[in-house]
Amino acid sequence: MRAESAKLTGQHGANRVADSKAVEVGGRAGFAARGVIYALVGVLAVRIAFSDGGGQQADRGGALAEIAHKPFGSVLLWLLGAALAGMALWRLSEAVIGQPGEDGDKAGKRLAAAGRAVFYGFVSYSVLAYAVGEKTSGSGSSDKRTDDVTAKALGWPGGQWILSVAGIGVACAGVWIAVRALMRKFHKHLEMARMSERERRVVDFLGMFGGASRGVLFATAGGFAVAAAVQHEPGKSKGMDDTLRSFAHTPAGPWLLVVIAVGLVAFGLFSWANARWRTV
Known part of the structure; x- marks a missing residue:
């Protein structure tokens, strides 16, 4: 008792x-x-x-x-x-x-x-x-820190496997973040009843677009970590800055980077919506 x-x-x-x-x-x-x-x-x-x-x-x-x-x-x-x-x-x-x-x-x-x-x-x-x-x-620089950590990890016994697993984990987390955002799973954490119809539409857009962009960024960074492990080249792993810059080197040119960048701004605005309506 x-x-x-x-x-x-x-x-x-x-x-x-x-x-x-x-x-x-x-x-x-x-x-x-x-x-x-x-x-x-x-x-x-x-x-x-x-x-x-x-x-x-x-x-x-x-x-x-x-x-x-x-x-x-x-x-x-x-x-x-x-x-x-x-x-x-x-x-x-x-x-x-x-x-x-x-x-x-x-x-x-x-x-x-x-x-x-x-x-x-x-x-x-x-x-x-x-x-x-x-x-x-x-x-x-996030890129320099990433290079240093990657190089150190690759020097460990079984470092390639450890880095590969970590990279796959980050990539999977990115996909999970994007999918949950697109499915609007954030609704259960927000006081939706306090919002007007217009506010709900705006928050939905920001949450879906911003969360998906953030997820794509994480998934891409994880992919670079896996590439660094497989090729045993620390420079293949990228921090946030280099990962974002890599979007500009696709066939879409700088426009894909712009889409992801605007998505990150949207996620920032969505975070402010959380500051107001999140169940805390």
């Missing part, structure tokens, strides 16, 4: 943490911050499609550099980092007590939430480190 009482007390405490206004605000701020990053990456990719990009990077580092050069850029970076920390806290609360919904307390969903909490915690740290002057922490 005492153990059961302690368990109930612990669950009650966890629920209070999950239901607290601070966690809700943190989650919504995190979606807004994610939207800023994706929207900026998309804008940078459009610039690159019609020019050499002026040395800019269409990835998180490029987005942070773009913010840093704006008026009050340092303040904006601090706000962005704090918002992403809020997202990490909200995801952590989901890992501890489960997500909203009937199957929200399943082990798989809790584990996924824990993984997202770690990811957003890392992103928050990199943004805040950049804000205090560690420029290589947040704005380093």
Whole structure:
């Protein structure tokens, strides 16, 4: 009885943490911050499609550099980092007590939430480190980091197999993201009843187009990782910037890159819709 009482007390405490206004605000701020990053990456990719990009990077580092050069850029970076920390806290609360919904307390969903909490915690740290002057922490080239990690992985025993499995996993995740977006699976996470008919149509378009574009980007990056493993060439693996640039080298020319880039902007706007209507 005492153990059961302690368990109930612990669950009650966890629920209070999950239901607290601070966690809700943190989650919504995190979606807004994610939207800023994706929207900026998309804008940078459009610039690159019609020019050499002026040395800019269409990835998180490029987005942070773009913010840093704006008026009050340092303040904006601090706000962005704090918002992403809020997202990490909200995801952590989901890992501890489960997500909203009937199957929200399943082990798989809790584990996924824990993984997202770690990811957003890392992103928050990199943004805040950049804000205090560690420029290589947040704005380093995603392509160089990818090359370094790939080269290191290929040097391990069985490294080709490990990299192949990782690449296939990323590619499959990209396909999964795109398919779920096109099937509008995001509806179950949003308070659709609070939206007007026009708002629902706009959110549907942004969620489907933005999610599908994001999924294509992930799937393509995973394919490059598999190619790097099979050919044992670290340079074949590409970060977000090089993956986006690769779309411009297809028969469709820069227009395919433009479509994906606009899709990333759409995903950024969809993230802002989540900040308003997501069930948190």
